[in-house]
Amino acid sequence: MSAPAVHSLWTTTAADSIGTIPSPHIEYGQISPVLIVAGAAMVGVLFEAFVPRKARYYAQVILAVLGLAAAFAAVVALAADGYGSASKAHIAAEGAVAVDGPALFLQGTILLTAVVAIFTFAERRLDPAAGSHRVDSFAAQGAAMPGSDAEKAAVRAGFTTTEVFPLSLFAVAGMLVFPAANDLLTLFVALEVLSLPLYLLCALARRKRLISQEAAVKYFLLGAFSSAFLLFGVALLYGYSGSVTYARIAEVVDGTVQNVDPALAGTMGNDALLLIGAALVIMGLLFKVGAVPFHMWTPDVYQGAPTPVTGFMAAATKVAAFGALLRLLYVVLPGLTWDWRPVMWGVAIITMIGGAIVAITQTDIKRLLAYSSIAHAGFILAGVIAASPNGISSVLFYLAAYSFVTVGAFAVVTLVRDAGGEATHLSKWAGLGRRSPLVAAVFAVFLLAFAGIPLTSGFAGKFAVFKAAAAGGAVPLVIIGVISSAIAAFFYIRVIVLMFFSEPRPDGPTVAVPSPLTMVTIGVGVAVVLVFGIAPQYFLDLAGQAGTFAR
Amino acid sequence: MNPVYYLYLASLLFTIGAAGVLIRRNAIVVFMCVELMLNACNLAFVAFSRLHGNLDGQIIAFFTMVVAAAEVVVGLAIIVSMFRARHSASVDDASLMKL
Numbered sequence: 001m002s003a004p005a006v007h008s009l010w011t012t013t014a015a016d017s018i019g020t021i022p023s024p025h026i027e028y029g030q031i032s033p034v035l036i037v038a039g040a041a042m043v044g045v046l047f048e049a050f051v052p053r054k055a056r057y058y059a060q061v062i063l064a065v066l067g068l069a070a071a072f073a074a075v076v077a078l079a080a081d082g083y084g085s086a087s088k089a090h091i092a093a094e095g096a097v098a099v100d101g102p103a104l105f106l107q108g109t110i111l112l113t114a115v116v117a118i119f120t121f122a123e124r125r126l127d128p129a130a131g132s133h134r135v136d137s138f139a140a141q142g143a144a145m146p147g148s149d150a151e152k153a154a155v156r157a158g159f160t161t162t163e164v165f166p167l168s169l170f171a172v173a174g175m176l177v178f179p180a181a182n183d184l185l186t187l188f189v190a191l192e193v194l195s196l197p198l199y200l201l202c203a204l205a206r207r208k209r210l211i212s213q214e215a216a217v218k219y220f221l222l223g224a225f226s227s228a229f230l231l232f233g234v235a236l237l238y239g240y241s242g243s244v245t246y247a248r249i250a251e252v253v254d255g256t257v258q259n260v261d262p263a264l265a266g267t268m269g270n271d272a273l274l275l276i277g278a279a280l281v282i283m284g285l286l287f288k289v290g291a292v293p294f295h296m297w298t299p300d301v302y303q304g305a306p307t308p309v310t311g312f313m314a315a316a317t318k319v320a321a322f323g324a325l326l327r328l329l330y331v332v333l334p335g336l337t338w339d340w341r342p343v344m345w346g347v348a349i350i351t352m353i354g355g356a357i358v359a360i361t362q363t364d365i366k367r368l369l370a371y372s373s374i375a376h377a378g379f380i381l382a383g384v385i386a387a388s389p390n391g392i393s394s395v396l397f398y399l400a401a402y403s404f405v406t407v408g409a410f411a412v413v414t415l416v417r418d419a420g421g422e423a424t425h426l427s428k429w430a431g432l433g434r435r436s437p438l439v440a441a442v443f444a445v446f447l448l449a450f451a452g453i454p455l456t457s458g459f460a461g462k463f464a465v466f467k468a469a470a471a472g473g474a475v476p477l478v479i480i481g482v483i484s485s486a487i488a489a490f491f492y493i494r495v496i497v498l499m500f501f502s503e504p505r506p507d508g509p510t511v512a513v514p515s516p517l518t519m520v521t522i523g524v525g526v527a528v529v530l531v532f533g534i535a536p537q538y539f540l541d542l543a544g545q546a547g548t549f550a551r
Numbered sequence: 552m553n554p555v556y557y558l559y560l561a562s563l564l565f566t567i568g569a570a571g572v573l574i575r576r577n578a579i580v581v582f583m584c585v586e587l588m589l590n591a592c593n594l595a596f597v598a599f600s601r602l603h604g605n606l607d608g609q610i611i612a613f614f615t616m617v618v619a620a621a622e623v624v625v626g627l628a629i630i631v632s633m634f635r636a637r638h639s640a641s642v643d644d645a646s647l648m649k650l
Contacts, residue, residue, distance in 0.1 A: 146636050185611050192618045196625045203629050213633045214645045220629050221581055221642065224622055225572050228588035231615065232565055235592045235608075239558070239599035244607055263603045300648050 027092040030078060030099045033071040033107055034180075038173040040067025044166030053159070060165040061122045065115060067169060071176070072111040079104045089550035095245050096186045098327070101546030103180035105396050106323040110316050113403045114172045116524050117312035119517040120411045121164055126512045127206060127421075133158025137306045137414065138204045139212075146209040161204055168312065171197040175316050179323020182331075182550075184234040184244040184281070187324060191230065191288070194320060195223050198313055205306040207421030215304025222287070222297045230284025236277030240267050246332045247551055253335035278333055282340065285328065288321035291381060292351040295374050299362075302370035307422060310366060311410030314373050315403035322380055322399055326392060329384065331549050337387055344385050345477060352378030352484040360491045365413055365424045368491065369406075372450055375488050376402060382481050383465030386472030393547035394464035397540055401449075401457035401532045408525020409446040411518050415439055416509050423509035426495065431504025436511040440499045442522055447496055449529040451489040457532030464540065557598035564591035578630045578640045582623075589619045 028035065044063055051059050078099065082088040089100030097103070124134040138161040141154035174194025181187040203216030238244050241252035242264045251257040252268055260268070267273060287294040302310045333340060355375030362368040380402075383395040416423050416432065416439070423429070433440035445456070452458040462485065466478045532539060564587060571584030593612040600608025634640045 143632065145632075185607075185614060189614060189618065192621065196621060199625055199629060203632065210636055211647050213629070213636060214647055216629045217578060217633050217642070217645055220626050221572070221578065221585070224582070224585045224626065225569075225588075228565075228568070228585055228592065231589060231592040232595065234611075235561075235595035235599065238596065238608055238611070239602065242599075242603035242605060242607075244611065261604070267599075267602070303648055 024094045026094070027099075030083065030092045031097055032074040033078075033111070034097075034173055034176045036071040036074060037067055037111075037169055037176060040064065040070075041166045041169035041173060043067075044169060048163055048166065056162045057122075057124075057160060060162045061118070064118050064165040064169055068111050068115045068118065068172065072108060072115070075104055075108045075111060079108070084546050086548040089548065091182050091247070091550055095247075096183055097177060097180040098182045098550045099180070100550035101548050102323060102326065102392060102396060105543060105546035106179040106319055106399065107176050109396075109400045109403055110172065110175045110319050113315045113319065113407055114168065114175075114312065116404065116521040117308065117316065117407050118165070118168065119521045120308035120311060120407070120414065121168065123308070123414065123514055123518045125515045126414055126417065126518075130155045130158060133160075135206065136160055137206055137308055138164050139206050139209060142200075142204050146213075164201060164204060164309075167197040167201055171195075171201070171312075172316065175320035178320040179327065181324060181327070182246050184237060184246075184249075187328075188227070188231055188234055190324075191227055191284070194317065195227065195288075198309075198317070199223065201309045201313075202301060202305040204309075205304070208304075211304040212306065213304075215301045219297055219301040219305075226284050226287035226294065229280045229287075233277045233280025233282075233284065236273045237281065240270065240273040240277055242267065246327070249332050250335065250551070253333060255335070274336070275339065278336060278340070279343075281328065282325070282343075285321055285325045286347065288317060289325060289381075290318070290374050290377050291347050292354045292374065292378070293347070295351070295355070295377075298374055299367045299370040302373070303364060303366045303424070307366065307410050307414045310369075311407040314369070314410065315406040318373070318377065318380075318406075319399045319403050322384070322395060326384060326395060327549060330387070330392065331551060334387075341385060341387065344381060345474070348378050348381035348385060348477060349480050350378075351375070351381060352481055353487075354378075356484040356487040356491075359488065362491075363426050365426055365429065365495075366410075368426070368495070369409060369413070372488065372492075373406065375484060376450070378484070379462055379465055379481055382469040382474065382477050385474050385477065386465075386468040388468060388472050389547045390468040391465075391472060392549070393540070393543040394461075394468040396546055397464050397536070397543040398461035400539065400543070401461040401528065401536075404525050404528040405446055405449050405457060408522050408528075409443065409450070411521045411525070412439060412443045412446065414518065415512050415514060417512050418507075418509040426498065428505065428509050429495070430498050430502040431508065432511070433500035434504050435508070439511050442526060444496045444499065445526055445529055447492040449533070451492040452485050453489075455533045457529045457536070460532050460536040460540075554598045554602045557601075558595060561591045561595035561598065564588075564594065576641050576643050578633070578642050578645075581642060582626050582630065586619055586623070589615055 047059050083099045084101040084104045092099045124136045127135045140159045144151035144154050171194050174190045177190035199220040203213050205212035241249040290298045355371050359371035449456040449458040452462040470478045568584045568588035596608035596612045
């Protein structure tokens with residue numbers, strides 16, 4: 001396009017008579033889950049400003065849970081209205097978000113996971129009370145320097161960081177948009193909306209604050225680094241196709257695009273733009289997922305963040321990021337399947353094997369769970385690689401099964417404590433089964449589910465993704481997956497043996513008795529393990545019905 | 552004026568930023584290098600916008616600026632709190648979790 005013609009885009013309209021600008025057509029009802037959560041988050045910010053400090057905790061917890069529950073009700077209403085089925089699924093809000101089966105399924109999963117995670121955020125019986133005030137796992141005052149007089153004064157005054165509730169709601173709002181994003185700009189903004197609150201939440205641990213701040217710095221710098229890569233990928237894909245909407249890019253990639261102008265004809269032929277752009281965007285998403293070449297942040301951040309935040313992050317972020325990755329690969333880049341499949345094969349293989357092998361050497365329970373989550377990302381990638389409707393639904397099922405168990409497992413970690421807070425070193429867990437058989441048994445159930453023992457949710461999930469991968473022609477990948485499952489089972493079983501068959505240490509940790517909030521979180525985790533493990537059919541059907549993307 | 556030169560410049564700035572993130576040791580400087588990468592993206596967006604003759608890229612550049620500003624707010628808060636606790640903003644010193 002010539003220079004004057006481009007210039008006229010924003011100059012000549014002033015000379016013409018200015019007509020009415022058509023207002024964008026937004027289907028508010030169909031994006032109501034996001035709006036409800038974002039609205040609740042903003043009301044939460046107002047609560048911080050206007051509600052007296054004493055009443056803030058209850059106000060924030062009730063608001064957060066009500067907001068998430070209302071959003072979940074909206075998701076269910078949309079699904080009952082038929083938006084999950086292929087016939088009615090469509091693109092809403094001027095092409096910005098999709099309302100379809102995978103989006104609704106993942107949004108429902110994220111919302112329920114967030115509810116149980118909020119319960120662990122609100123737990124106030126584990127840490128010893130500061131004076132007459134009960135405290136949660138978050139710093140009395142994030143701005144007060146660790147060990148300073150200001151911090152001591154804040155603790156004495158019984159301050160709590162109730163900002164964590166609106167922050168987590170903002171993160172959930174980003175996570176709801178992330179798997180539904182239908183253009184690359186929405187994808188990028190959703191990524192930032194979900195990440196920025198998480199960086200802050202990581203820095204807010206009550207105990208071990210230096211480690212917590214360090215985790216936040218690492219997560220922030222690496223997260224910002226990766227989102228810059230994602231953004232450059234978006235820029236290159238925009239340059240390639242002249243548009244950021246998924247459908248348009250897919251058409252240009254396939255070569256089925258109509259009315260090609262000369263500029264587009266020039267850039268369409270440039271495969272470097274497409275390949276580098278797609279690679280950079282996928283890289284940004286794989287970082288969020290925690291797949292192996294981009295997993296370096298995972299163990300440090302999982303270890304340093306407050307444990308309730310770790311559980312929330314490990315479960316909900318993974319669900320959202322896999323949703324976005326699935327949509328990108330299946331809607332935008334199906335024309336590139338033969339290019340991305342070999343790369344994802346490699347990533348899946350090193351993720352499964354790397355996660356499982358490095359986990360064996362870990363001595364900290366939170367780091368161990370972090371490496372286990374890396375290995376699980378590899379298993380889920382095996383389902384992504386199937387490139388078939390079965391692949392989509394198996395990944396959806398796996399994510400639903402995995403997320404509640406993860407939140408539950410981290411909730412158990414918050415219970416095992418000694419004088420310094422949570423006792424996360426594995427040696428302290430020795431003989432836990434003798435002292436508190438119930439907690440150890442529940443944790444063993446979670447570990448067996450992670451290992452994928454039959455009759456647990458992990459087995460049903462792994463079976464689904466491996467079956468889809470094998471049907472998609474990735475048999476070697478399935479074999480490697482089974483081998484690395486066996487390696488992973490070794491260290492899960494090792495923890496169980498440590499808990500039940502070794503002598504308790506005299507200076508061992510105590511198990512705190514939680515409030516009903518954490519009990520609900522753990523109970524939901526156990527229920528999901530059993531229900532998804534013994535009677536998975538209903539949920540497999542649900543995921544199967546949800547397995548079609550709107551274009 | 553060939554828009555391709557702007558893309559070369561954007562790629563160069565992006566590479567300088569990425570190299571800076573990997574090489575520099577001060578958290579603030581690392582963060583500034585990330586901002587340089589985001590600005591390189593902006594330049595690419597605007598250049599492509601000109602190339603294709605639509606305004607999407609210019610609009611996205613505004614979104615990127617807002618996101619970068621929000622990132623500064625969060626990032627500086629975290630880096631400053633770490634600096635106050637340790638009297639150092641070096642990312643090499645942040646190694647409490649090394650085994």
